[in-house]
Amino acid sequence: MRTLHSSVAALLLAAVTACPVHASESGTVQTSQDSLQPVTNAGEKKLQFDWPMLEIGTGEYAEGPTGVTVFRFGRKVMGAVDVRGGGPGTVNTDFLRLGYNYPDLDTVVFSGGSWYGLEATTAAATALKDDGVRGGHWDNVALSVGAIIYDFGDRRLNEIYPDKRLAQAAFRAAQPGVFPLGAQGAGRSARSGQFFGCNAHSGQGGAFRQVGPVKIAAFTVVNAFGVVTDRNGNVVACNPGEGWPKTLRPTELLAGMPNSRKPGWQPPKEAGRNTTVSLVVVNQTLEPALLQRIAVQVHTSMARGLQPFATEYDGDVLYAVSTGELDDKQEGALTSVDLGVIASEVMWDAILSSVPEQPRAMQPNKRFKVAAADVTKYQGDYKFSEFVSVRISEQGGKLVAQATGARDAFAIKKQAAVELQPVAQGDFTVPGRYPLNVRFADGKLILNPGHWQQIGVKSAQ
Structure with a gap:
């Protein structure tokens, strides 16, 4: 605590x-x-x-x-x-x-x-x-x-x-x-x-x-x-x-x-x-x-x-x-x-x-290009709870994320959008001391997929 x-x-x-x-x-x-x-x-x-x-x-x-x-x-x-x-x-x-x-x-x-x-x-x-x-x-x-x-x-x-x-x-x-x-x-x-x-x-x-x-x-x-x-x-x-x-x-x-x-x-x-x-x-x-x-x-x-x-x-x-x-x-x-x-x-x-195996950060893949159709599909607002939401948008051909609720979403902050660096189909990462793994799947945004994952649901357009 x-x-x-x-x-x-x-x-x-x-x-x-x-x-x-x-x-x-x-x-x-x-x-x-x-x-x-x-x-x-x-x-x-x-x-x-x-x-x-x-x-x-x-x-x-x-x-x-x-x-x-x-x-x-x-x-x-x-x-x-x-x-x-x-x-x-x-x-x-x-x-x-x-x-x-x-x-x-x-x-x-x-x-x-x-x-x-x-x-x-x-x-x-x-x-x-x-x-x-x-x-x-x-x-x-x-x-x-x-x-x-x-x-x-x-x-x-x-x-x-x-x-x-x-x-x-x-x-x-x-x-x-x-x-x-x-x-x-x-x-x-x-x-x-x-x-x-x-x-x-x-x-x-x-x-x-x-x-x-x-x-x-x-x-x-x-x-x-x-x-x-x-x-x-x-x-x-x-x-x-x-x-x-x-x-x-x-x-x-x-x-x-x-x-x-x-x-x-x-x-x-x-x-x-x-x-x-x-x-x-x-x-x-x-x-x-x-x-x-x-x-x-x-x-x-x-x-x-x-x-x-x-x-x-x-x-x-x-x-x-x-x-x-x-x-x-x-x-x-x-x-x-x-x-x-x-x-x-x-x-x-x-x-x-008590120490569990620590999650591994995904590594950006500069050779992987996100298809234009996927860029469009991933964009939108994803709700995690009544106080945490994330907006995915496109800037200069790249996907970016920004927290829009009352609180930040890990490395995705409210004050400025952060680039989602592509790893593979549907997978992205935000590098840093506390790296954030990101996955898009079936209309959901999954932050840190795996044992500690948090799931956001895409809002209806």
Whole structure:
């Protein structure tokens, strides 16, 4: 989120409508979310592990794209929380801080959609009630906790958010031992490295390790203001500035502050709104104080994998859960200190696994000539939502694009038309630090075709 916000007012201005107009895959412009179809447990790359007690379900609206991730436990478990970022958005966080020494937690929910996505957390609780798992008696009420990331603004051209219907679809699709990695679930439109202008696609990551009878799992949705950093000290994903080294290190970026945040900065030759929400789960019994210490220790360790970490513009939240399946006096149980150290390494693995394959920019083809009939066919106004439209026109025999709605459309700005440089039949590109791929197909304008595509529908002439 830049994480949630630089201020409450800025956040609300960035996400002002709860009933968006958006272009669907069918090429129609819709005015509500009622017809959106939840996609559950999507993604080809998945972490698989053996832990029947822990079930995970993801739900997505491809039209956003945005989504939700639900962690469901086989029975009530112990939970703790640690909050580090300057703009968190959470549900039921204070209850976990009370330190009661009995299991009461049913689900942990991560969601896109900024504060609108908090609906997903309460939706998981009502699903437990509606499905007869929990009831209304004081000792059987469902408890769900959760946190959100900001995934609106310039990363997509609509304001679709994860709602109750999507969250409950994810809850009911939960399955044991399978976790989609990358830009799926709550991480569907996540981003990292905005602090340095990297603006790389991000997502959700997970990792699992078993030491004897002890099981440790870590999950995270990385929407960090800082850059993802590997164990060799290199930046994992970034849209670099001109002249930046091929192998980029955060130490160079941090040492170059504040100039490294400015356009045109180059490191020495010798050398938005964001948030990361996370969960660490152990099967070993831990009393509340020790579980809280695990949360603090693991959350602190994440500053190695995300640099900088926990800024004013991050809403970093970490939940720690003990399922209590393994008694802490049993042979093979670990000390809480050892648990914290191992869990911290597992979390770093989870951070690294969150980075999806970055899209490739199309390369202009100077030899390709757009047919005159196609130039005529492509021209027109394309609507992406009630606040983003793009006009395609011809200037000097070339196709140009200009945003005509209330907001820009990525590299297509309101203030001036930009040339669409041809690549192949129907494909164009707008080169730059953040290149934009463009495709015309069946009366639609597709920006960044592929996993993060946005579809505009051509208006009737």
